[in-house]
Amino acid sequence: xxxxxxxxxxxxxxxxxxxxxxxxxxxxxxxxxxxxxxxxxxxxxxxxxxxxxxxxxxxxxxxxxxxxxxxxxxxxxxxxxxxxxxxxxxxxxxxxxxxxxxxxxxxxxxxxxxxxxxxxxxxxxxxxxxxxxxxxxxxxxxxxxxxxxxxxxxxxxxxxxxxxxxxxxxxxxxxxxxxxxxxxxxxxxxxxxxxxxxxxxxxxxxxxxxxxxxxxxxxxxxxxxxxxxxxxxxxxxxxxxxxxxxxxxxxxxxxxxxxxxxxxxxxxxxxxxxxxxxxxxxxxxxxxxxxxxxxxxxxxxxxxxxxxxxxx
Amino acid sequence: xxxxxxxxxxxxxxxxxxxxxxxxxxxxxxxxxxxxxxxxxxxxxxxxxxxxxxxxxxxxxxxxxxxxxxxxxxxxxxxxxxxxxxxxxxxxxxxxxxxxxxxxxxxxxxxxxxxxxxxxxxxxxxxxxxxxxxxxxxxxxxxxxxxxxxxxxxxxxxxxxxxxxxxxxxxxxxxxxxxxxxxxxxxxxxxxxxxxxxxxxxxxxxxxxxxxxxxxxxxxxxxxxxxxxxxxxxxxxxxxxxxxxxxxxxxxxxxxxxxxxxxxxxxxxxxxxxxxxxxxxxxxxxxxxxxxxxxxxxxxxxxxxxxxxxxxxxxxxxxxxxxxxxxxxxxxxxxxxxxxxxxxxxxxxxxxxxxxxxxxxxxxxxxx
Amino acid sequence: xxxxxxxxxxxxxxxxxxxxxxxxxxxxxxxxxxxxxxxxxxxxxxxxxxxxxxxxxxxxxxxxxxxxxxxxxxxxxxxxxxxxxxxxxxxxxxxxxxxxxxxxxxxxxxxxxxxxxxxxxxxxxxxxxxxxxxxxxxxxxxxxxxxxxxxxxxxxxxxxxxxxxxxxxxxxxxxxxxxxxxxxxxxxxxxxxxxxxxxxxxxxxxxxxxxxxxxxxxxxxxxxxxxxxxxxxxxxxxxxxx
Numbered sequence: 002x003x004x005x006x007x008x009x010x011x012x013x014x015x016x017x018x019x020x021x022x023x024x025x026x027x028x029x030x031x032x033x034x035x036x037x038x039x040x041x042x043x044x045x046x047x048x049x050x051x052x053x054x055x056x057x058x059x060x061x062x063x064x065x066x067x068x069x070x071x072x073x074x075x076x077x078x079x080x081x082x083x084x085x086x087x088x089x090x091x092x093x094x095x096x097x098x099x100x101x102x103x104x105x106x107x108x109x110x111x112x113x114x115x116x117x118x119x120x121x122x123x124x125x126x127x128x129x130x131x132x133x134x135x136x137x138x139x140x141x142x143x144x145x146x147x148x149x150x151x152x153x154x155x156x157x158x159x160x161x162x163x164x165x166x167x168x169x170x171x172x173x174x175x176x177x178x179x180x181x182x183x184x185x186x187x188x189x190x191x192x193x194x195x196x197x198x199x200x201x202x203x204x205x206x207x208x209x210x211x212x213x214x215x216x217x218x219x220x221x222x223x224x225x226x227x228x229x230x231x232x233x234x235x236x237x238x239x240x241x242x243x244x245x246x247x248x249x250x251x252x253x254x255x256x257x258x259x260x261x262x263x264x265x266x267x268x269x270x271x272x273x274x275x276x277x278x279x280x281x282x283x284x285x286x287x288x289x290x291x292x293x294x295x296x297x298x299x300x301x302x303x304x305x306x307x308x309x310x311x312x313x
Numbered sequence: 314x315x316x317x318x319x320x321x322x323x324x325x326x327x328x329x330x331x332x333x334x335x336x337x338x339x340x341x342x343x344x345x346x347x348x349x350x351x352x353x354x355x356x357x358x359x360x361x362x363x364x365x366x367x368x369x370x371x372x373x374x375x376x377x378x379x380x381x382x383x384x385x386x387x388x389x390x391x392x393x394x395x396x397x398x399x400x401x402x403x404x405x406x407x408x409x410x411x412x413x414x415x416x417x418x419x420x421x422x423x424x425x426x427x428x429x430x431x432x433x434x435x436x437x438x439x440x441x442x443x444x445x446x447x448x449x450x451x452x453x454x455x456x457x458x459x460x461x462x463x464x465x466x467x468x469x470x471x472x473x474x475x476x477x478x479x480x481x482x483x484x485x486x487x488x489x490x491x492x493x494x495x496x497x498x499x500x501x502x503x504x505x506x507x508x509x510x511x512x513x514x515x516x517x518x519x520x521x522x523x524x525x526x527x528x529x530x531x532x533x534x535x536x537x538x539x540x541x542x543x544x545x546x547x548x549x550x551x552x553x554x555x556x557x558x559x560x561x562x563x564x565x566x567x568x569x570x571x572x573x574x575x576x577x578x579x580x581x582x583x584x585x586x587x588x589x590x591x592x593x594x595x596x597x598x599x600x601x602x603x604x605x606x607x608x609x610x611x612x613x614x615x616x617x618x619x620x621x622x623x624x625x626x627x628x629x630x631x632x633x634x635x636x637x638x639x640x641x642x643x644x645x646x647x648x649x650x651x652x653x654x655x656x657x658x659x660x661x662x663x664x665x666x667x668x669x670x671x672x673x674x675x676x677x678x679x680x681x
Numbered sequence: 682x683x684x685x686x687x688x689x690x691x692x693x694x695x696x697x698x699x700x701x702x703x704x705x706x707x708x709x710x711x712x713x714x715x716x717x718x719x720x721x722x723x724x725x726x727x728x729x730x731x732x733x734x735x736x737x738x739x740x741x742x743x744x745x746x747x748x749x750x751x752x753x754x755x756x757x758x759x760x761x762x763x764x765x766x767x768x769x770x771x772x773x774x775x776x777x778x779x780x781x782x783x784x785x786x787x788x789x790x791x792x793x794x795x796x797x798x799x800x801x802x803x804x805x806x807x808x809x810x811x812x813x814x815x816x817x818x819x820x821x822x823x824x825x826x827x828x829x830x831x832x833x834x835x836x837x838x839x840x841x842x843x844x845x846x847x848x849x850x851x852x853x854x855x856x857x858x859x860x861x862x863x864x865x866x867x868x869x870x871x872x873x874x875x876x877x878x879x880x881x882x883x884x885x886x887x888x889x890x891x892x893x894x895x896x897x898x899x900x901x902x903x904x905x906x907x908x909x910x911x912x913x914x915x916x917x918x919x920x921x922x923x
Contacts, residue, residue: 036850037821037822037848037849037850037851037853038821038848038849038850039820039821040850134722134723135722135723136721136722136723161847161848162722162844162847162876163722163876164720164721164722164724164876164921165721165876165878165914165917165918165921166721166917166918166921167721167722169918190847190848190849190850191877192851193878193879193914205850234862234883235859235862235863235865235866236866238859238862251851251852251855252855252858252859252883253879254879254882254883254901254912254913255882255901255902293851296851297851297852300850300851300852301852
């Protein structure tokens with residue numbers, strides 16, 4: 002077992018950042034923590050990288066206990082905190098060789114591991130990190146986290162604020178690193194990235210909503226889900242929200258994802274209802290749920306407590 | 314050792330690439346020394362004064378000549394009547410009037426005592442005070458000459474004797490103070506800022522997760538500043554020797570050692586500040602308010618400790634700068650050796666050990 | 682001038698020395714439209730947006746925003762637009778009410794008007810219980826919704842949103858978009874940048890910038906047809922990767 006977390010809880014003053022979190026990550030697995038800001042992702046990362054003590058529970062990383070063997074863990078993990086922690090006033094090359102030095106290694110020694118990524122930023126090796134674009138900073142930060150050939154790699158929101166192209170390239174890199182035997186724990190607020198992980202944990206308000214493979218999570222979605230489209234998005238959303246049988250109404254791209262709370266739901270009745278609201282071009286077709294649908298379905302109960310309101 | 318070298322190399326990159334901190338590091342000491350040396354001076358030069366001589370005898374003549382000959386005063390006019398003194402001041406023509414009593418010579422020989430009244434324009438109390446001190450000094454000089462071959466001393470006015478700085482050069486007083494401030498600023502403020510900057514950037518997290526030990530991180534962070542502070546101290550001493558002709562009476566080696574001790578105590582304070590502040594801004598505020606102000610106000614640099622209210626005198630004892638100023642004044646101005654300042658050195662050493670112990674204890678290997 | 686076109690841009694260019702950050706872009710935005718402004722990091726989105734909101738002078742080209750020239754009338758533009766970015770939203774150390782009052786104040790609303798606005802706004806967002814709490818204590822999603830509503834406080838013709846939903850949970854993100862739809866429905870033009878490609882599909886029209894140029898501009902549906910892509914993410918990848 003590469004990472005094992007059991008019953009971890011952590012509070013800051015009266016905010017419960019993590020509540021009774023347990024999960025395990027296998028060796029060589031690409032495991033995703035999926036959740037919005039404030040879900041507790043960073044706190045969990047800090048506990049696992051020995052930067053924070055948990056209030057309760059225990060955890061091991063690479064079979065070392067995060068409290069007792071913290072020194073060993075610090076030698077064996079790579080950590081990339083949120084917001085790409087680099088020295089802005091050092092050049093690309095200086096950053097990399099600095100991190101190599103403090104881990105007691107050199108760029109040459111582990112060059113084959115980072116080669117593929119580093120080649121993309123090498124043309125800018127004399128540029129200061131502060132002047133790089135988001136995508137390049139991200140790649141440099143990844144190189145820095147890998148330079149000592151860690152067994153476990155912790156990546157806290159590595160794709161936040163980065164454009165879709167760089168995000169895609171980044172995930173391709175992670176897949177290749179995984180093939181080299183590195184266990185990767187990665188967090189992201191982008192639900193569409195969840196499908197790229199082997200297994201994921203959905204996290205909201207410090208609680209795990211579900212842990213499974215992305216496919217299994219999608220399969221677990223409890224209701225038939227429909228794409229609803231019409232000529233006017235705004236009126237469509239309002240009409241659906243006013244519809245007495247609705248279970249959930251969420252805009253998704255050009256459609257609205259709709260679920261009904263009747264077991265014998267007939268799309269025809271909905272179509273009639275919408276047309277009675279002066280909507281035209283009404284389309285209703287069955288679709289498959291996404292991770293995001295599941296997330297919202299699971300997050301809904303806790304959500305309605307904090308925000309009962311909806312736009313009228 | 315290689316890790317350590319790499320770390321220090323990185324620190325120097327930071328310092329030399331940040332124009333602002335470079336300016337603070339090297340511009341400040343020079344600017345401060347020159348400012349205190351030239352502009353903010355307590356010295357007086359060619360101050361206009363008037364004289365009211367009721368005696369007009371040989372002695373008063375001689376004294377007046379002496380005063381006129383000094384570079385400090387120039388005699389603007391002679392007043393004849395007591396009543397004119399007020400108008401001379403009101404016109405703002407002179408800063409002081411010297412009033413010799415009647416039969417000055419006679420009194421001096423007969424009673425061995427004669428009085429001279431020094432009337433100063435106290436709208437500027439500092440200058441007024443300085444003027445009267447200077448006049449007293451000149452009178453004293455004259456007295457000494459008079460008394461050389463006489464058994465019973467002639468006494469003109471009682472005045473405190475100026476020692477160690479007979480020329481009353483204020484730059485001599487300022488150099489030790491400025492040196493203290495600069496070393497404090499560079500060592501404490503710059504280190505606390507550079508450590509909190511890593512916290513702000515998030516790089517501290519990576520350093521903590523790395524196999525570097527906490528003390529390696531700390532030493533790596535402070536080492537460049539020890540080096541730079543020493544250069545600064547050398548620059549200041551050089552400036553004072555070559556520009557202000559200020560002699561260093563005591564041992565340069567002792568001066569260097571004491572300075573290093575003070576630098577280390579300031580660095581420890583800097584680390585301590587960085588452990589309690591989360592941002593560079595807080596670190597800077599704490600350094601300025603918590604360190605600079607006490608150094609300027611309570612160390613005896615500008616305001617003599619002996620004239621402070623008693624509670625402040627007690628507080629001044631916990632300020633390392635106070636002891637350092639005593640030490641370097643001793644070495645630079647009096648030329649004393651360790652045998653005279655061992656007590657202060659020991660106090661400073663104790664404080665340094667205390668600060669280091671405290672900051673090591675407070676330095677967290679984890680986040681809050 | 683066509684009154685239905687609230688933003689008119691023609692050959693707008695911005696150079697920093699030799700570097701062409703924005704290269705000869707031309708487009709219009711209609712009244713009440715939700716206009717998505719996409720591009721990779723460093724493609725020139727932010728620079729272009731800064732010119733449109735009147736805080737950066739174009740090197741050359743023409744641009745009218747809310748009927749005012751960006752070269753000569755930047756001050757009037759600022760009065761007629763709202764702006765919200767992920768980085769600067771509201772003051773964390775002021776309460777919800779104080780924030781609303783402050784922003785109403787800087788746009789010169791009367792005290793009575795501010796009070797009315799504050800009440801409707803708090804009511805609409807369901808913030809009644811937290812109206813006197815510091816904004817810093819609210820969840821991120823609430824802050825973003827409040828911040829959007831505050832950017833509309835002076836009834837601007839256009840509101841510019843710079844990555845408004847970064848890091849927000851999916852449910853709140855959708856509530857946020859419902860607010861956007863509502864504003865657009867009432868005739869406010871929305872100019873929005875985002876990194877979420879599914880959000881791009883919520884827009885009426887989308888432009889995609891690559892290396893300082895607008896390489897594509899159409900409705901999401903037509904873009905998908907044009908690039909034979911299943912979704913906007915694929916459109917974006919095809920374009921940006923050339």
